[in-house]
Amino acid sequence: MATDDTPTRQTVRAYHEARFRGDVAAAAARIGEGFLFRSPFITSDSPTGHLDGIDGLLGIVTGVELISELYGETEATLVYDIHTAPALGITQRTAEHFRLHDGRITAITLIFDSAPWQAIMAAAGPTRDEGVPAP
Template sequence: MTTATTVRAYHQARFRGDLPTAAAQLGPGFTFRSPLVTSDSPTGHLDGLDGLLSIVTDVEMISELYGEDEATLVYDVHTASPVGTQRTAEHFRLTDGRITSILLIFDASPWHAIMAAAGLGGRQG
């Protein structure tokens, strides 16, 4: 599989809520970093995805950049929440055709009040 095939499969599965397919794209030694969640578990970063997906109304791809063993996606996540639309960049590293790290970049400040009201803090999983 190519980098584009693997990353697209992960991205689409994640936003469909298809956790087994998303997790199947992840390789050994996987790490995930975002402003709100840090995980060294291939599935730990997907925990709680149902909560996010319950407020996502659309995902609009802006740009996809692919290299041999890395990719960057830039997209807008439209939500039915006070956050509204969240501009997001996501950088992937791959080893042997599987995703070994994801760095998710976005302005987390609008999410802090929502997470505090829900009794949630940043997660490590």
């Protein structure tokens, strides 16, 4: 786990922490020009579009456990578990890769096994045009 407080770490951790407390404005403030987000469920080029529905996700999340964080000058990778309410019983191992330019996040690739979420997404029905919120 990284112990040095580099600009990359400061930006990525601020984004991560803001997102998981539901502070879309603070998370979006870390996003730079030309932003692109990709996950198993959505692709977005909006600084806030990929965070639409975060309140719904956070409503079922009981905790986020950071497992590993790796930082370079212009990239970072976080690996963490998302723990959900007992009714769902999902612990989602997630990897998130970030690209940065001039101290801002320009790309995020979210990697996780979407299989446990398929039935939940189907039961939720149609969502916004961009897709559904991803963990």
